[in-house]
Amino acid sequence: MAARGKHRRPRTRPLTRGIVAVGTGTVALALPLLSATTASAAAPAAAPAAAQAVAQVKSVTYTAVKGDTLYGIADKYDTPGGWRQLYKDNRKAVGDDPRLIHQGLKLTVRTTKTTSAPAKKPAQSVTKTTQATQASVKTYANNLDGWIRQAMDIMAQKGIPGSYDGIYRNIMRESSGNPNAINNWDSNAAAGTPSKGLLQTIDPTFQAYHVAGTSFDPYDPVANIAAACNYAAARYGSIDNVFGAY
Structure with missing residues (x-):
């Protein structure tokens, strides 16, 4: 794309930010109303307890490979604060230019892992779901x-x-x-x-x-x-x- 810059007229730079968000959902349970005059009405069946998501932050050591960027690493590990926090945590190792990530560089990466307390399910069903999820993830060679x-x-x-x-x-x-x-x-x-x-x-x-x-x-x-x-x-x-x- 080096044809004397004829097509590369400056454009307004969009303000873009990579954002990583971790949220918790609130489940509203609708219970049937009991008439005040019907004391013998059957009690409603207990609703199953909803899974409660718990966000945990831990640190891992990552070794950079060719083609890595701080943005890509932070996105891969769901790092709180994104690539800026990753750069801040590794400023001494990375140096003054966050774009220059050398192959073999050891980085301390904060990662957010979401764990759940799921409703009871048959073990076979959970296994099949896990296998289907893993099969749907596509990987690419780093070349x-x-x-x-x-x-x-x-x-x-x-x-x-x-x-x-x-x-x-x-x-x-x-x-x-x-x-x-x-x-x-x-x-x-x-x-x-x-x-x-x-x-x-x-x-x-x-x-x-x-x-x-x-x-x-x-x-x-x-x-x-x-x-x-x-x-x-x-x-x-x-x-x-x-x-x-x-």
Whole structure:
């Protein structure tokens, strides 16, 4: 996306925040009214006790891998206070730039775990539910193939077009598959907005076409792909229609 910045006009930066919320639900129980004159009326059956959610905060040690961001880690562990609290807790280890998370870095991560006291259910039913939940969770490899496939799944949910081949072709031209690539020499860099990441987006473009549910870090590979494809869809109809600098 390094074509002399023609399409990268500054846009108003949206104020966006990643927020992690933990809430408790209140269950209202409706009981049948007994007539004051009917002393012999049968007492209503006792309603089953509702499950009571209890939020617990604990700390775990996390070892950063390639492509990690503070936002992504905080979101994964449901950290109270989000990435800012995570950065605050690990300021000494991370350093002055929260965007630079080195592979192998040890981080102390606060995590919120919700436990429940569920109503009595047959053990077999609970086991089947757990298995179904685990089967529905999709995982992706932490490499270029995994980043593209994860971005495509998010794009499909948002109605953003783009094929694997179209995304891969443009990534290899723009960054050779390096999620930390940055262009410090073209007209965009001279204007103070260098192109970044797999598909070389500049900050104004990334912010304007950021896709909800992805990181706000332009170097995050999945977020970078999704935002670039969102931009390409708006300008060219699809990333598949891009064969050069865009």
